[in-house]
Amino acid sequence: MSDPKAELEAFIQTTEFSCLGARAALKKGSIVHGHYAVLGDPESARAHYRDMLGYARDIRPTLSDKSFRTFVSTFEEPGGILGEEEYERLLWRHLQLIHDIDSRTYGLDEGATSDPDEPNFGFHVAGHSFFVVGMHPGSSRASRRFSRPAIAFNSLMQFMLLGDKFFSMQDAIRKRETTNNGSVNPSFTTYEYQMPSRHFSGRMTEEDWKCPFTSRHEPSSVKYTSDVMQRPTG
Structure with missing residues (x-):
């Protein structure tokens, strides 16, 4: 039986994989991995949520502008x-199942919403918002073409703490994407400042795409005012 x-870890070290943050996390041993049926x-x-709950509760005190965890x-x-x-259908079904459990107890992260149609959308666990990166064998993007279905959860606070360093990392990732995969992911160049939910599965969504996710939270009173929730790139 193969070891997921x-x-x-082997995939993250391939030429095609573009996310430098994940490479840094691998080097520092700060990737937390869970395998599910x-x-x-x-x-x-439910099993996935139990693991994510512990991770989300613990991550906030450990974040800094010098760290990258996922x-x-x-x-x-x-x-x-x-x-x-x-x-994409299975990804959002899975996220909905987790959200339906989590939202019974926990609310929104500061500055974020769980409304997938908003530009400050984050997927929430234990009151902490995440940007999701879906990967699977059939992805049209080599940087997301992993050998089995997978989901990476990156803390949005982590991106905010990077400050201007984020933009340097973004440029480096996009140059790497262009060199190794022929282009930057068109989902980001087309919809960069619209709905982060468009980018979760990795495919290029249609202009009239509707996110198949229903938030159980009360609407956020915080309005989108900057690019801080739009920082993920790959």
């Missing part, structure tokens, strides 16, 4: 190559 964690399955989502979940099923739309 070893597969993940089935993407989009209620039992797997939680990466991998899944045994579905196996084989999924189409991008099917992966």
Whole structure:
């Protein structure tokens, strides 16, 4: 039986993988990995949530502008190559299952909303907002074409703490994407300052795309005023 964690670490070190933050986290041993049975399955989502809950509770005091941490979940099923739309459907089903549990107890992070149509959207666990990066074997982007379904959860606070360093990292990532994958992900160049939810699955969404996620939180009173929630790039 293959080792999902070893597969993940090998993938992060490939030429095609573009995220320099994840490479830094791997080097520092700050990637937290969880492996679950089935993407989009209620039992797997409950197990995944338990692990994410502990991670979200612990991450805030450990963040700094010199650190990069991420939680990466991998899944045994579905196996084989999924189409991008099917992966997107399962990804959002899985996130909805987690959110439905979490929102019974926890609310919103400061400055964020869980409304997927808003530009300051973040996926919330334990009151901490995350930017999600979906990966799977059928991705059209080589930087997201992992050997099995996977989801990376990157703290939005982590991006904010980087300050101007973020833009240097963004430039480096996009140059790497262009060199190794032929172009920057068109989802970011087309919809960069609109809905972060468009970027979660990795596919290029249609102009009239509607995010298949329903927030259980009360609407946020915070209005979008800067690019701080738009920083993820890959």
